[in-house]
Amino acid sequence: MTPIGIFDSGYGGLTILERIREQLPEYDYLYLGDNARSPYGTRSFEVVYGFTRQAVQWLFRQGCQLVILACNTASAKALRTIQQKDLPVIDPQRRVLGIIRPTVENIDKITGTFHIGILGTPGTIISRSYPLEIEKLFPEMIVESEACPIWVPLVENNEHDKPGADYFVKQHIENILQKDALIDTLILACTHYPLLEKKIREHLPGGIRLVSQGKLVAESLKDYLCRHPEIESQCSKNATCRFYTTESEEKFSSMASQFLKGKIGAERVYALSDL
């Protein structure tokens, strides 16, 4: 079995996995959430890189040939170093992909004003990965960013659809739109934020588009597998999905049901930090 590995710091990557499985149901998937060490969004570059590298190593040991970092913070802080420094040493035949480029590569088809707003964790925003990626593809675009440090804890504590969440959602939406009144497209650059989407829309002025990345990442992966038959042919296809967590199985299963419909059984991984 050579499943496609899907990694996130915690639960958020489940929002990406769900869309990927809709587009590509035939493949086997192995999801790893580093719940015991999340959130990553407020951690330093070195720490996020170290944790992500361990997760990738573990997924490789489970037989994954292809790993998706379904976490913006890990994609922002660890992807490039893993691709350039680690993969040539560990195994040049294996692949690790992130979710930042897939999110922005077709953004020119969504925006009319070419003024974009990025909403993400402090780690993703400080890394400037989104503005840099957009600048490479569309140098004429104007990009503003806003870190929303409370949004992940709101989701993790099941407060995202409660009245208390309105204050923090409204605050960050107002902040980013004040930075640039011409913004017509806001990117939800964190895998937890789709759970806040309903509330975000309630506080969004008319005419502003909200981009949720799951569908974009899924379409991009589909395209990648078509363009890379040497990788695609190595991915097994029994339509299975297994879940692993570094926290307790019970905690993962109960929280995961917020992100994915239906009951999810998970297994615990103990030895990630030894890798």
Ligand code: DGL
């Ligand atoms: N999954 C992370 C992301 O997409 C958010 C959660 C965290 O901070 O660990 O940025």
